[in-house]
Amino acid sequence: MITNRREAWTGRLLLGLLMAVTVVPFVSLFVTALHPKGTYPSGLSWPDDPQWGNFADAFRAASMGELLLSSSLIVLGVVPAALVFGTMAGFAFGHLRVPGHRIGFLVFLLGLTLPFEGIITPLYYQVRDMGLLNSRWAIILPLIGLFMPFSVVWMRAHFVTMPDDLSEAARIDGAGTWQLFWRVHVPLAMPALSSLGILLFLWTWNHFLLAIVLVDDPAKRTMAGALGAFQGQWGTDIPLLCAGALLILVPTLAVFLIFQRRFVAALLQGSIKG
Amino acid sequence: MAHGSIRRPLRAALTVSLFAGLAACSAPGSDTPSEGANASAAPVTAATCGTQPVTLRGYFETGFPLPKNLADEFSRQFPNVKWDIREDQFAVITQNAPRVLADDPPDLMRLPQVSELVKDGVLKNLDGYARAFGWDKWPASQLEQMRVSPTGARGDGPLWAMGLNFSMTGIFYNKKLATQIGMTKPPTSLAELDAVLQKAKDAGLTPINQFNGGATGGLAFPLQNLMSAYGEPGAINDWIFQKPGASIDTPANLQAAQHLERWIKAGYFASDINSQDYATMMSRFIGGKNLFIFDGDWESGNLDKQMAGNVGFFLMPSAQAGGKQAAMSAPLTYGISSKAKNADCAAFFLNWVATNQQARDIAVKVGGSHPMGPSDAYMPPVAENTVTAATLAAGATIGKDNGAMDFIANATGAIYAKSWTPQLQKLVAGQQTPDGLLKSVQKDYESQVKD
Amino acid sequence: MPAPIAGRRTRRPRAGWLGWLFAAPAVIMYATFVLRPLSLTVQYSLYDWNGIGPSRWVGLDNYRRLLTDSELFSSILHAFELILFFSLIPVLLGLFVAATIRGIAQSRLATVARTVLFLPQVIPLVAAGIMWSWLLSSTGVVNEVLSAVGLGGLTRAWLGDLGTALPAVGVIGAWVLVGLCTLLLLAGMSKIDPGLYEAARLDGAGPVREFFSITLPSLRQEIGVCVTVTVIAALASFDIVYIATQGGPGNATMVPGLEIYYLAFSEREIGMASALAVALVVLVLACVLPLQRLTRDGSR
Incomplete structure (x- = not known):
């Protein structure tokens, strides 16, 4: 590739600038969190006496342990189920090509564009009538439904690339459809599955709307929903709010940094298919 | 999203969704008026918290320690009563009030303006308690903002809520x-x-x-x-x-x-x-x-x-x-859901707040406002030169000037x-x-x- | 993107209608928690209902009000204004940055950048809202920077000014989305045959002509994806506005998502909220479907 030095340097400069703009909000949040509680610090000033204790206080005030547990339970409720259902339907539409698979698939495809606000009102009454209001099920079950379009489209895209010969061979060996699916195709779908899993984890963990509408108790919400409640309760104390917000970010940031390669790949593919 | 050809299946998909639409065609909402609406208060003889363990569900306003302090003191005096308290900012409470009172009824809730809640029948009529506890003998001005007539105008009619104190x-x-x-x-x-x-x-x-x-x-x-x-x-x-x-x-x-x-x-x-x-x-x-x-x-x-x-x-x-x-x-308004499980205990608490000496101390020291209750009730001493003293004195001026x-x-x-x-x-x-x-x-x- | 259903094969695995058993769980969940509420939204939109008492059939009255009530209608206009910030800026900026750093795409700096630029995608939008309300406040970093470069006259409470609140919300969205767009476009550029650029250089093409005659046409599909994702994010925005301004000041940042939430859960006009919800769903489809055609035609 031909590039001259000047271009490379403009590139570096620009990239550095963009990264700075991306990072500054995090830095601002961090330094603000270190100011004495109840003060109203200005801008990006490093406090004279950094209050590291704010993080401990915010951890206690937000009962962070409980929140982590709650979000984890919701993720455990949503992600495996959505993965299994999405994979099975993707298999049916993409590989088995059941009669009417195009229509079925299209109905899911149109769901990809659906804004959650479009169904939140009836969903509230439906969940209430099911007696699930204020329980984690109120978030888990609708989220599985709402993630179906993406999961099905994603997994179908994987299964249409699988050669039919593979299945023919398995059938000749006497495998039923279920064995074909479970023994042959699921192991081959692992890369697609794990990327989907990462995306679903992230979207569940960060989901806000259902949490604030359907669950009043922050201890039964997702992390993002709990953060909204935290702002409601501690918005009166800016440094504490910032400390709490940072703590709530830590789990996703940690998971992201550990699995960053997979994450970036999954997110890029995810938006292409979404 | 660019998968396959779209036009032919689109028509089929539209047909499918049309069927889905027909699946639910009865009008939303119930036609029977909710039970609490304009119901007259049942006569109350003795409302207490009993001696069995009770958990009162409270929905309070964030940032104001008064109700929580009162709840703690109440549990100290009546150890069988425990609290399950949820907090939100007032704006959120205003938004949630009708839904929460109807769908997830608390025993005691910080309320916004009551007239619409009364219309919806989600609040308990407190007249029975008012007679039983003698609230109707207090200065009428304390309670008038929480009275709503059957026509929907506020100022007189049955009592639908109660104050923890009244603010200035x-x-x-x-x-x-x-x-x-x-x-x-x-x-x-x-x-x-x-x-x-x-x-x-x-x-x-x-x-x-x-x-x-x-x-x-x-x-x-x-x-x-x-x-x-x-x-x-x-x-x-x-x-x-x-x-x-x-x-x-x-x-x-x-x-x-x-x-x-x-x-x-x-x-x-x-x-x-x-x-x-x-x-x-x-x-x-x-x-x-x-x-x-x-x-x-x-x-x-x-x-x-x-x-x-x-x-x-x-x-x-x-x-x-x-x-x-x-x-x-205005009174710091608290009400009881018409579906509350422990309405008697909640009413007993509201009466206790207005009449118990420790509760009135807390109302002034923590809340800064004048307690509810009869005009000759105990008033805690307040240090001069504090702003608490100044606001309480202002209450007298307003009373005099109506x-x-x-x-x-x-x-x-x-x-x-x-x-x-x-x-x-x-x-x-x-x-x-x-x-x-x-x-x-x-x-x-x-x-x-x-x- | 793979091109599915390229050509039907004659020998397909025979599962027949029984194969629908595989699709059944997904179909049931989708029908129960998405299709049913969606059709109920359409139904509710034809009623006047406060969510508690009995309802009253009003036909299309709610839709009529949507078009005549300036407050409701302006929320839709605001959503379109947000497209400028959520879509146009990230895509343009992303194109510019990606084209400039194409040459150093393999450097260590670019690897670090990949991680850093993704951070806004990983955190909840709520957190982005909290951070930026703080940055954009009257004593925040944005004003500090402006004062430092001699633009002190411009400082203000950005989210509290009727003229700047909506653009300020837009900036938050742009911050969230610009990294994603940059990386998507960069990934697309890495697939372009380097030989094309070399040939262009030999022909004496400068970076500008190179960009317009090679880069841009090859990225048609990636650009389409960026625009689709960001337009949906703009039209359906909720989290950021809910945290940063609650629709204020003076309704300047009211968007359909938030208005639906207020109408349904605070003003208890379920019918009106549902009519707006239907309008929002239709608007998103109307904006997004043509885009698909555009990118598809380009990629085939």
């Missing part, structure tokens, strides 16, 4: 800054107040910080104060209580709104009030950044602690020196969020005129009251 609003000032600009005693007329504001401005101080950002139109405080300086509190109450024919768009109120606009244009408010929330206002005032805030005595205890000796309070002066004074004064008003933000359930807040924010930005402000609020009010 006015102007808090920073004593050090006041001395600095030569304000040695509170202004006694509107003209004097204007002069003080100008002096503060000239001295390079921020005269007033007031929350007015996001969903919080705090400029309603000074506006209503100005309304009562120019006009009669009775007329304002009629509007708030939804008396037939009442209007907010009156000549006196127009003068008040114009006066507020002059304050804005003169730069008496901080330039960023449209993004100030309540917490920002408080932390700036406590930090000595400005002279005045318009606020209520629920902050008295807090201010006496954080600005000890440096904070004063006065009621909005009348237009002419020596005139009658008025102030927003100047208690409910809050214009309480006229209907949606009037604050939907009308006052955006209109006042536009007034600050110079995109609304005083006249347009009142006309627009009145229009929204009429459409909401009609429903």
Whole structure:
């Protein structure tokens, strides 16, 4: 590739600038969190006496342990189920090509564009009538439904690339459809599955709307929903709010940094298919 | 998304969704009126919390320690009672109230304006308790804001809620800054107040910080104060209580709104009030950044602690020196859901708050406001020179001048969020005129009251 | 993107209608928690209902009000204004940055950048809202920077000013989305045959002509994806506005998502909220479907 030095340097400069703009909000949040509680610090000033204790206080005030547990339970409720259902339907539409698979698939495809606000009102009454209001099920079950379009489209895209010969061979060996699916195709779908899993984890963990509408108790919400409640309760104390917000970010940031390669790949593919 | 050819299956998909649409065609909502609606109160002989373990479900307002402190003291005196308390900011409570009371009923809940909740039948009629506990023998003014007649007007009729105390609003000032600009005693007329504001401005101080950002139109405080300086509190109450024919768009109120606009244009408010929330206002005032805030005595205890000796309070002066004074004064309203499991115990708690000596101590020391209850009930001693003492004394003045008003933000359930807040924010930005402000609020009010 | 259903094969695995058993769980969940509420939204939109008492059939009245009530209608206009910030800026900026750093795409700096630029995608939008309300406040970093470079006259409470609140919300969205767009476009550029650029250089093409005659046409599909994702994010915005401004000041930042929430859960006008919800769903489809055609035609 031909590039001259000047271009490379403009590139570096620009990239550095963009990264700075991306990072500054995090830095601002961090330094603000270190100011004495109840003060109203200005801008990006490093406090004279950094209050590291704010993080401990915010951890206690937000009962962070409980929140982590709650979000984890919701993720455990949503992600495996959505993965299994999405994979099975993707298999049916993409590989088995059941009669009417195009229509079925299209109905899911149109769901990809659906804004959650479009169904939140009836969903509230439906969940209430099911007696699930204020329980984690109120978030888990609708989220599985709402993630179906993406999961099905994603997994179908994987299964249409699988050669039919593979299945023919398995059938000749006497495998039923279920064995074909479970023994042959699921192991081959692992890369697609794990990327989907990462995306679903992230979207569940960060989901806000259902949490604030359907669950009043922050201890039964997702992390993002709990953060909204935290702002409601501690918005009166800016440094504490910032400390709490940072703590709530830590789990996703940690998971992201550990699995960053997979994450970036999954997110890029995810938006292409979404 | 670009998968396959779209047109042919699209038609089929539309057919499918049409069927899905037909799947549910009965009209939403029940046709039977909910049971609580306008039900008369069952006679109550003795409401107590019993001796069995009870867990009272409370829904309180964030940032105000009073109800929690009362709940703790109550559990100390009645160990069989435990609490399950949830908190939210008042704006959120206002939004959630009807749904929560109907779908997830708490035993005791901080309430916004009650008239619509009564109409929906989600509140318990407290008349039975009032008779049993003798609340009906207290000064009538304490309870009238929580009475709603069958026609929907507030002010008389059955009792639907109860106060933990009743609060008083006015102007808090920073004593050090006041001395600095030569304000040695509170202004006694509107003209004097204007002069003080100008002096503060000239001295390079921020005269007033007031929350007015996001969903919080705090400029309603000074506006209503100005309304009562120019006009009669009775007329304002009629509007708030939804008396037939009442209007907010009156000549006196127009003068008040114009006066507020002059304050804005003169730069008496901080330039960023449209993004100030309540917490920002408080932390700036406590930090000595400005002279005045318009606020209520629920902050008295807090201010006496954080600005000890440096904070004063006065009621909005009348237009002419020596005139009658008025102030927003409202009970800290708590109600019981019509579906509450432990209504008797919750009512017993409300009575205890008004009559128990320790509870009344807490109401004053923590809440800063006057407790509910009979006029000859025990009053805790308050140190002189505190702002708590000043606000309690102001209560007496208002009583004498018959100047208690409910809050214009309480006229209907949606009037604050939907009308006052955006209109006042536009007034600050110079995109609304005083006249347009009142006309627009009145229009929204009429459409909401009609429903 | 793979091109599915390229050509039907004659020998397909025979599962027949029984194969629908595999799709059944997904179909049931989707029908129960998405399709049913969606059709109920359409139904509710034809009623006047406060969510508690009985309802009243009003036909298309709610839709009529949507078109005549300036407050409701302006929320839709605001959503379109947000497209400028959520879509146009990230895509343009992303194109510019990606084209400039194409040459150093393999450097260590670019690897670090990949991680850093993704951070806004990983955190909840609520957190982005909290951070930026703080940055954009009257004493925040944005004003500090402006003062430092001699633009002190411009400082203001950005989210509290009727004129700047909506653009300020837009900036938050742009911050969230610009990294994603940059990386998507960069990934697309890495697939372009370097030989094309070399040939262009030999022909004496400068970076500008190179960009317009090679880069832009090859990225048609990636650009389409960026625009689709960001337009949906703009039209359906909720989290950021809910946290940063609650629709204020003076309704300047009211968007359909938030208005639906207020109408349904605070003003209890379920019918009106549902009509707006239907309008929002239709608007999103109307904006997004043509985009698909555009990118598809380009990629085939």
